[in-house]
Amino acid sequence: DGGITQSPKYLFRKEGQNVTLSCEQNLNHDAMYWYRQDPGQGLRLIYYSQIVNDFQKGDIAEGYSVSREKKESFPLTVTSAQKNPTAFYLCASSTAVSGANVLTFGAGSRLTVL
């Protein structure tokens, strides 16, 4: 069954700690994305990668880092430099459907900083 797997689903972190969120897809999609969802602000793009070993900053990349060593995997590290990391994080991958860039999303990871 093809899809995107995000783990962990819930994560708690102490201030000053780095944490890494996992995202794996078996859809054979080239592009992958990380979004952050906050109440009233919709989905904001953190980083995206269109091919292996390449990635670009999104609108709110500060305090985050990513890697894309394999087509299937796009982990996101939330560093201690991220001032307000408590949020719901969504990973997605994309293919073109009838010309539209349709994203398939994972189930999300909720990060809470204690």
Next chain:
Amino acid sequence: DQQVKQNSPSLSVQEGRISILNCDYTNSMFDYFLWYKKYPAEGPTFLISISSIKDKNEDGRFTVFLNKSAKHLSLHIVPSQPGDSAVYFCAAIRGAQKLVFGQGTRLTINP
């Protein structure tokens, strides 16, 4: 700069009636517009899209209308069902660029 805006944070509709979700955009160069539906603690799922060269696209109970002169699109759900209660995001894209999402509208269908 918010290129895609959903000005209604929430909408409440009675079961069986029509739900109309609205979205405005500022960039006239967008090629495609998409609607996603999201349940709590889950990822959004793709619902329906429309090309900028069309003014209407229909899929079952869901119809999206595009008014390019007004830079406005809307999603109509007829008839509304309890399972339609969710947050709806509109999104837009130009060429191979990244999707731009609106803030979302929480739809509640009342029995």
